Amino acid sequence: MTAPVLQHERDAHEGIYIRCEDLFKIHKIADLEVVALRGLDLKVRHGEFMAIVGASGSGKSTLLNILAGLDTPSAGRAYVGGQDLLGLSRAEMVEYRRNKVGFVWQQTSRNLVPYLSAIQNVEVPMLLSGVSKTAARERAQELLEAVHLEHRLHHKPGQLSGGEQQRTSIAVALANNPPLLLADEPTGELDSVAATDVFDLFGQLNRRYGVTIVIVTHDPDIAAKVDRVVAIRDGRTSVEIFRRIRKDGNDVDVTHDEFVLVDGAGRLQVPRELLEQLSIRDRARVMLGDGRLEILPERNRREDH
Ligand SMILES: Nc1ncnc2c1ncn2[C@@H]1O[C@H](COP(=O)(O)OP(=O)(O)OP(=O)(O)O)[C@@H](O)[C@H]1O
Ligand SMILES: [Mg+2]
Numbered sequence: 001m002t003a004p005v006l007q008h009e010r011d012a013h014e015g016i017y018i019r020c021e022d023l024f025k026i027h028k029i030a031d032l033e034v035v036a037l038r039g040l041d042l043k044v045r046h047g048e049f050m051a052i053v054g055a056s057g058s059g060k061s062t063l064l065n066i067l068a069g070l071d072t073p074s075a076g077r078a079y080v081g082g083q084d085l086l087g088l089s090r091a092e093m094v095e096y097r098r099n100k101v102g103f104v105w106q107q108t109s110r111n112l113v114p115y116l117s118a119i120q121n122v123e124v125p126m127l128l129s130g131v132s133k134t135a136a137r138e139r140a141q142e143l144l145e146a147v148h149l150e151h152r153l154h155h156k157p158g159q160l161s162g163g164e165q166q167r168t169s170i171a172v173a174l175a176n177n178p179p180l181l182l183a184d185e186p187t188g189e190l191d192s193v194a195a196t197d198v199f200d201l202f203g204q205l206n207r208r209y210g211v212t213i214v215i216v217t218h219d220p221d222i223a224a225k226v227d228r229v230v231a232i233r234d235g236r237t238s239v240e241i242f243r244r245i246r247k248d249g250n251d252v253d254v255t256h257d258e259f260v261l262v263d264g265a266g267r268l269q270v271p272r273e274l275l276e277q278l279s280i281r282d283r284a285r286v287m288l289g290d291g292r293l294e295i296l297p298e299r300n301r302r303e304d305h
Pocket of ligand 2: 060061062184
């Protein structure tokens, strides 16, 4: 008998870095329960640069906090880099947060220590991990160069623009060279020019360091800036958009392919506009057509007889 292949070995073989399966998160406030994630499935490839979008309250931050090890799911499975996030001990979780993941928040003030200079901010996570002062200084300098802030090393956050503060925050998040970078609306407080710069920077860092990047954003043009966009609706992944780049001589043609996601139980979310067009509410008929599935409104049921 051959030994069973473990899920994380299969994932590593297939280049999958994040796997969430049937993830649930229920927030409890007093007697009230809010279901923030309801059976969410998500796979992210190693080295991918992807974004998560969705209406306010759809569960985006909840998902990111779970992947960052800042929150625990109520049920389901979440693997990052072969580690089962639900099975980590307290000590393993501290190690995970320190070395396996970098995080950038929307509020610039939450990312940086106000009385430390940019370079000192980047050094902090390394010094906490036991890196020597000299090595930390050298890497902090390299990272601030990578985010194009070599001329702002000794400025304090209050002396930097919003975009510069977020670029410093990205350098801080990458200090311990984590394989995964998570950002929750990192451009939410920036104007569109600074926001475009920050997205370009994420792309450069993704290519330069091979770091897997997941960004939550409300940017309407995000699909043109990342490899893949996944939309979350009501606590579940619903739609996925891939960017396709075709180079024809000097012409670069960017198109997008959109898919509806189907989960392990065969569930999918049909876009609400389509359901409304056919007045489909709580019941529909699904039939196999020629190489396709057809979803018909209920009234056809009676017409059949
Ligand atoms: N700590 C908490 N306690 C109670 N309910 C919470 C908590 N955090 C989130 N929720 C609820 O869970 C749901 C999902 O919240 P979440 O913050 O993940 O949404 P989001 O998609 O990030 O929204 P936004 O775009 O506004 O940031 C919401 O209904 C929210 O009110
Ligand atoms: Mg949020």
